[in-house]
Amino acid sequence: MSLTISIANQKGGVGKTTTAINLASSLSDLGKKILLIDLDYQANATTCMGINRGSFEKSVFDLFTREASFDEVRLKTKNELIDVLPARTLVQGIEEKIILDSNRDYILHSMLANIKDDYDYILIDCPPSLGYITTNALMASDGVMVPVQCEFLAMDGLTQLLNTVRLVQTKKKLNHETLTIFGVLLTMLDARVNSGYQVVNEIKTYFNEKVFHTIIPRNITCSNATFYGVPVTVFSPKSKSSIGYKKLAKEVIRRHEQG
Numbered sequence: 365m366s367l368t369i370s371i372a373n374q375k376g377g378v379g380k381t382t383t384a385i386n387l388a389s390s391l392s393d394l395g396k397k398i399l400l401i402d403l404d405y406q407a408n409a410t411t412c413m414g415i416n417r418g419s420f421e422k423s424v425f426d427l428f429t430r431e432a433s434f435d436e437v438r439l440k441t442k443n444e445l446i447d448v449l450p451a452r453t454l455v456q457g458i459e460e461k462i463i464l465d466s467n468r469d470y471i472l473h474s475m476l477a478n479i480k481d482d483y484d485y486i487l488i489d490c491p492p493s494l495g496y497i498t499t500n501a502l503m504a505s506d507g508v509m510v511p512v513q514c515e516f517l518a519m520d521g522l523t524q525l526l527n528t529v530r531l532v533q534t535k536k537k538l539n540h541e542t543l544t545i546f547g548v549l550l551t552m553l554d555a556r557v558n559s560g561y562q563v564v565n566e567i568k569t570y571f572n573e574k575v576f577h578t579i580i581p582r583n584i585t586c587s588n589a590t591f592y593g594v595p596v597t598v599f600s601p602k603s604k605s606s607i608g609y610k611k612l613a614k615e616v617i618r619r620h621e622q623g
């Protein structure tokens with residue numbers, strides 16, 4: 365059974381995009397077929413999958429405004445197990461257009477219904493906001509993964525995110541569907557800084573078993589990989605962050621299989 369996961373946290377810079385691309389890459393190393401959906405105007409996930417910004421006509425936002433079909437937007441990548449729905453920068457007024465759509469919360473949901481089973485995992489890289497785009501991602505997902513940076517004020521904003529998740533859960537229930545908190549991922553832990561471990565404890569106390577055992581360490585190789593436009597698991601497979609994401613992929617599969 366295919367699983368759709370939104371990677372969401374309205375805070376920027378917590379590791380959403382890094383998690384999306386490296387989890388996609390690590391799951392594909394384990395033979396899984398992946399669709400990676402980039403819903404951020406910064407289009408970083410798109411570039412990091414080796415897709416040149418000028419090389420495609422239609423972006424995922426044309427799906428939202430119904431100006432393109434799924435097949436027109438879907439792109440193949442260098443990795444034959446990963447397809448991408450790319451994002452475009454400089455999209456204006458997208459949310460305003462979505463508001464006018466009578467089916468506004470379900471646009472992505474309906475698009476994915478037909479193709480879900482072509483993939484083992486669909487990973488959605490959410491924008492740093494809780495507007496209609498993120499709501500669409502959550503409505504279309506079976507679970508949400510929340511990256512939390514191991515730094516000061518890590519818990520900030522999580523209540524708002526959880527409120528949005530609850531609203532979506534209520535709506536999905538009407539269709540006999542569910543949205544689980546698939547997991548909370550601690551990211552960018554600096555082993556030399558005590559406050560990082562305080563955040564780890566705080567998050568574990570709050571979210572208990574929802575927290576993934578894998579913690580992604582802060583590792584300069586990871587940000588360098590972003591610069592070269594590749595997942596760190598490809599750029600430097602033996603780096604600490606790569607090892608972290610490979611462990612995470614196994615944990616994701618285990619959680620999925622245990623239901």
Ligand code: ADP
Nearest residue numbers: 376377378379380381382581582583586587590
């Ligand atoms: P978001 O998508 O939540 O805004 P990003 O994934 O873009 O966050 O990460 C923010 C920045 O932190 C990026 O420059 C990225 O390269 C860097 N980064 C992410 N994870 C790590 C890590 N484990 N170690 C070091 N730098 C990281």
Ligand code: MG
Nearest residue numbers: 380381404408
């Ligand atoms: Mg991002």
